Amino acid sequence: AQKVTQAQTEISVVEKEDVTLDCVYETRDTTYYLFWYKQPPSGELVFLIRRNSFDEQNEISGRYSWNFQKSTSSFNFTITASQVVDSAVYFCALSEGSSGTYKYIFGTGTRLKVLA
């Protein structure tokens, strides 16, 4: 079955700490896509990154980095030197087509609170 699990419901860190948000997925497909979105208090989901199943290279973008490991079906997201503006709910999503057409499956989200 297709599934995305974000086991961490809420994480609190102090500013400048590093924090890793976990995402574990399940799919039978060999071709699939993984995403991370950020939802600040305003409500809009902001796209952060997309990864396809054939590209296991880690990605770094400023203070953000992503670790994709097919062997453990994980796509974890690390924020280095966190800032108060990073406070948001973060969603991991999987797009896969085992049902015949590609659909997005979202995790339940991790609420990150960065304290000043």
Next chain:
Amino acid sequence: KAGVTQTPRYLIKTRGQQVTLSCSPISGHRSVSWYQQTPGQGLQFLFEYFSETQRNKGNFPGRFSGRQFSNSRSEMNVSTLELGDSALYLCASSLDVARGTDTQYFGPGTRLTVL
């Protein structure tokens, strides 16, 4: 390029009424998906439209319906509102979400409160 727009941003209705929400996708995007977000249930997929046709539907009652126009703008309608329909309704657009490779971009949402 303008992003996804949703109107209205906030709405207050009473039980039994009906409501229509609107979504204008990014120019050139033909796929529009709708999601309901509640604190208890997270993000739940409602339906997806592509070229005026509903291609996918989530597990919601028939009170929830939608449509897409030739310019790709989409509306969703909820009839006979219930208290449990209070939620943030998010619209997402992409070139064609069914291809898998295309990223969905979300609008700011419409926050519906049912009293």
